[in-house]
Amino acid sequence: MGNRVSIVSVEPASRADAHVWHEVVTASMAEDLAGVPPPTRAQAHTRLTQAHTRLTGPGPGPGPGPGPGPGPGPGPVSRLLTWLAYEDDDGAGRGRAVGAATLRLFDRAGQEHLAETDLHVRPDARRRGTGTELLSAVVAEAKAARRRSLIAEVPACTPAELFCVRHGLRRARPLYHLLLPLSEVHRGWLDELTATDHPGYRPAEWDGIVPGTLADAFAAARKAMNVTPVGSTDHGAVGWDAGRVRAMAEVVTGRGDTLLTVAALDGDEIAGFTEVVIPRGTATRARQYDTVLVPDRRGHGLGVWLKAHMLRRLHDEYPQVTEIETDNAADNVHMLAVNEHLGFHRERTTYQYQLTLE
């Protein structure tokens, strides 16, 4: 039997392509990630169709939060390329869509070597080589774009791990995915935690873009993100400036999500901060983005203090949010300890797999 599947590159992705991607991913996630809410149709549409916008700053990167941006001034951040796999319909046109893949090419200074893929095949269409064909298209494009590393995040103990090993990807690091039901966190306890005395520090809170007076300090604190454990993942190190932190917030708010930040101020400096994103619409699950303390500010309980402030904001200002999800590298013991102290439960594990491209 010949090739039963056609791989179609959709560039730029249309609304119809985004819907096809959404259907395939939803079916695939129901099989391997039961319990994890799939993206909504609107999110799928935004993700795929805005993929080619030349943003004036950074976009989301690998890991939970938005990654750092390009060199000084405006510039492209990353590009998202999409492929769909259709069953061949005996030459009578496109048959059923059975697979979908995306490739994100990071264009930020310090990360031009990096690419990230996300691949899905409908459960009833697996083991027929579709995943392999999609990966071939992804790898060819990543090589053409002169990438050194291709990263894929894979749910632990699923066929995707076997698929990755079969194709020469190696495990780079485990990520623990944690969930905190807010009903389990008593408001009085948060009051207690936020009242803990941290002489010299005061909290600052904002929605969306950082206030102008804090932008430089915020960019300086964000650089500490480069000093967090990444296992053996080839993430690279990137810089930040005030323009880039503003642009990052514009990316998030531009897609209609709510970005909340709480920072610990020491005079004019930001010692650390924590960010949460509430997806637009009626989402009840908020997503933890970055939490960072500048290295010499670590070890004094500021992480718990900052995150308790954030949880109190969610309690008070966003009562529709009932849970918050985050992920931590398994070797990020301090961040895990902070989250466990606050009541986060470990839900599942994924692995970042990495392919070194010749």
Ligand SMILES: CC(C)(COP(=O)(O)OP(=O)(O)OC[C@H]1O[C@@H](n2cnc3c(N)ncnc32)[C@H](O)[C@@H]1OP(=O)(O)O)[C@@H](O)C(=O)NCCC(=O)NCCS
């Ligand atoms: C990973 C995934 C995309 C593979 O798609 P697929 O079309 O079934 O993959 P292929 O048919 O090309 O499989 C290629 C090889 O991978 C390995 N493999 C894939 N699924 C396997 C399974 N269930 N058991 C054992 N080996 C498996 C085999 O070596 C297979 O070759 P073979 O069939 O000749 O033995 C699919 O399982 C999926 O959608 N998983 C959920 C999404 C996900 O986790 N994506 C992350 C991956 S980047």
